[in-house]
Amino acid sequence: MKVIHAKDYNDMSRKAANIISAQVILKPNSVLGLATGTTPIGAYHQLIDWFKKGDIDFSQVSTYNLDEYRGLSHDDPQSYHHFMRENFFDHININVANTHVPDGSNPNAEEACSEYDKIVAAAGYPDLQLLGIGNNGHIGFNEPDDHFSKGTHCVNLTESTIQANSRLFDRIEDVPRQAYTMGVQTIMYARMILVIASGAAKAQAVHDMCAGPVTPSCPASILQLHTNCVVVADEEALALL
Ligand code: F6R
Numbered sequence: 001m002k003v004i005h006a007k008d009y010n011d012m013s014r015k016a017a018n019i020i021s022a023q024v025i026l027k028p029n030s031v032l033g034l035a036t037g038t039t040p041i042g043a044y045h046q047l048i049d050w051f052k053k054g055d056i057d058f059s060q061v062s063t064y065n066l067d068e069y070r071g072l073s074h075d076d077p078q079s080y081h082h083f084m085r086e087n088f089f090d091h092i093n094i095n096v097a098n099t100h101v102p103d104g105s106n107p108n109a110e111e112a113c114s115e116y117d118k119i120v121a122a123a124g125y126p127d128l129q130l131l132g133i134g135n136n137g138h139i140g141f142n143e144p145d146d147h148f149s150k151g152t153h154c155v156n157l158t159e160s161t162i163q164a165n166s167r168l169f170d171r172i173e174d175v176p177r178q179a180y181t182m183g184v185q186t187i188m189y190a191r192m193i194l195v196i197a198s199g200a201a202k203a204q205a206v207h208d209m210c211a212g213p214v215t216p217s218c219p220a221s222i223l224q225l226h227t228n229c230v231v232v233a234d235e236e237a238l239a240l241l
Contacts, residue, residue, distance in 0.1 A: 001210055001223060001224055001226075001229045001230075001231060002229070002230045002231070003210060003230075003231045003233065003238070003241070004230060004231065004232045004233075005233070005234075005235070005238060006198075006232055006233060006234045006235075007234060007235060008198070008234050008235070009042055009198045009199070009234060010042060011234065012042070012043075012196055012197075012198050012232050012233065012234045013041075013042025013043045013045070013046055013196075014042075014043075014046055015232045016040070016043040016130070016194060016196045016232050017042075017043040017044075017046035017047050017050070019128075019194055019230065019232070020032070020043065020047060020128065020130065020194070021047060021050060021055070021056050023127060023128045023192070024056055024057070024058065024061055025056065027127060028057060028059075028060045028061070029060040029061065029062075030060075030061050030062075030127045030128065031061075031062050031063075031064065031123050031124060031125070031126045031127050032061060032062070032063045032064070032126055032127065032128055032129075032130070033063075033064050033065075033066065033126035033128065033129030033130060033131075033182075033187070033190055034063050034064070034065050034066070034084065034088075034130055035065070035066050035130050035131055035132050035140075036065065036066075036067070036080045036083045036084065036132075037132045038132075039132040039196050039197065039198055040130060040132060040196060041087055043130075043196065044087050044088040045087070047088070047092070048088065048091040048092060051091070051092045051093065052091075057093065058092045058093050058094040059093050059094070059095065061094055061098065062098035062099070062100070062123060063084075063089075063094070063098065063099045063100060064100045064119070064120050064123060064126060064182075065080060065084060065099075065100065065101040065102070066131070066139075066140040066141075066181060066182050066187070067080065067102060067140045067141045067179050067180060067181040067182065068080045068081065068101050068102040068103070068104035068179060068180050069104050069176035069178070069179050070104050070107075070109065070154060070176060070178040070179055070180055071104060071105075071107070071176055071178070072104045072105065072176060073104075073105045074101075074104075074105060078168065078169060078174070078176075079104060080101055080104070081101045081104075084099065084101060100116075100119060100120075102116045102152060102180040102181070102182075103115070103116070103180075104179070104180060109153075109154035109180065112152075112154075112180055113151065113152040113153050113154060113180055114151075114152070116152045116180065116182070117151045117152045117186070120152075120182065120186060125186070125189040125190055125191070126189075126190040126191070127190070127191050127192065128190065128191070128192045128193075128194060129187055129190035129192070129193045129194070130194050130196070131187070131193060131194065131195045131196070131220075131223075132195075132196060132197070133195060133197050133202060133205050133206065133209060133220050134160075134161060134164065134205065135160065135164060135201050135202060135204070135205055136158065136160050136161070136205065136218075137205045137208055137209060137217075137218035137219055137220045137221065138158075138161065138219055138220070139184065139187060139195075139219050139220045139223075140181040140182050140183075140184075140187060141155050141157065141161070141179040141180075141181035142155070142181060142183065142184050142187075142219045143155060143157070143158045143161065143219070144158070144216065144217045144218065144219065145216045145217070145219070146216060146217075147216050148183075148184040148185065148216045148219065148222055149181075149183035149184045149185065150183045150184070150185040150186070151182075151183045151185065151186055152180060152181065152182050152183060152186065153180070153181065153183055154178055154179070154180055155178065155179055155180075155181055156177060156178055157175075157176070157177055157178065157179060162175045162177065184219055184222055188222065188223075188225075188226055191228060192228045192229075192230070193223060193226050193228065193229040193230070194229075194230050194232065195209070195220070195223065195229065195230070195231045195232070195233075196231075196232050196233070197231070197232075197233040197234070197237040198233065198234045198236070198237055199234070199236050199237055200236040200237070200239065202233070202236075202237040203236065203237055203238070203239045203240045204240060205218070205220065206231070206233055206237045206238060206240070206241060207240035207241050208220070208221060209221055209223060209224075209231070210224070210231060210241055211241060
C-alpha cells in the first residue's frame with residue numbers, strides 16, 4: 001500500500017485526477033471502476049476541466065460503478081445513475097453505452113446482482129478502481145461484517161451509513177435502507193486500486209485500513225493485501241497514521 005499525502009481536499013482531488021488521467025492516457029480503452037459520494041466529486045471536476053482543455057479523451061473508456069441504492073429509478077435525483085451523469089458523464093466525451101451502474105430499479109436483487117457480476121467479469125475487471133471509504137471502513141457498500149463478501153450482492157445499510165448519507169436527502173426517512181454493491185472480492189480483482197479520503201471523520205477508518213489488522217470488521221483493511229493499492233488522503237484524514 002502506498003500512501004500519498006495531500007494538503008487538503010483540493011490537493012487530494014488533483015492528485016487523484018492525475019493518477020486517473022495517467023491511466024487513461026497510457027491506456028485509452030481503460031476499464032475504470034468508479035465511486036460516488038462526496039469525496040470523488042473534486043477529482044471528477046478536475047478531470048472534466050482537463051477534458052475541456054483537450055488534455056484527456058474518454059471516448060474509448062468504459063466504467064463500472066461500485067454500487068446503487070435499491071429501489072431508485074435511474075432518473076431519481078438521489079440515484080447513483082443520476083449522480084454520475086450530473087458530476088461526470090454529461091461533461092466528458094464518454095460513450096454512455098459504456099457506462100455501467102448496478103440496476104437499483106430492478107427489485108429482483110438476485111437477478112440485478114448476478115447480471116452486474118457478469119458484465120464486470122466480461123469487461124475483464126477494472127484497470128483502476130477508485131474508492132472512497134466510509135467512516136466505519138466500508139468500501140462500496142460492504143459494511144463491517146464477520147466475513148469479506150465476494151460478488152455483487154444486496155446489503156442492508158448500517159445505521160451509521162444511513163446517518164452519514166442522510167446529508168444528501170431532505171429527510172432521513174428518505175434514505176434507502178438497501179443497496180446493491182460490488183463485493184470485496186470483485187473490488188480486489190482490479191489491477192490498481194486508488195483510495196481517496198479527506199477530513200477528520202475518516203481518520204480512524206484510514207488508520208485501520210492502512211495499519212490495523214486485516215479484518216472484515218474494517219472491510220477496507222483487505223486492501224493491505226492488494227499488490228497495487230494507492231491511498232491519497234489529506235492531512236486531516238491521515239492524522240492518526
Ligand atoms: C460510493 C461508495 C461509498 C463511499 C463512502 C464514502 O459509491 O461506494 O463506499 O465511497 O461511503 O462516501 P463519501 O465520499 O461521501 O464520504
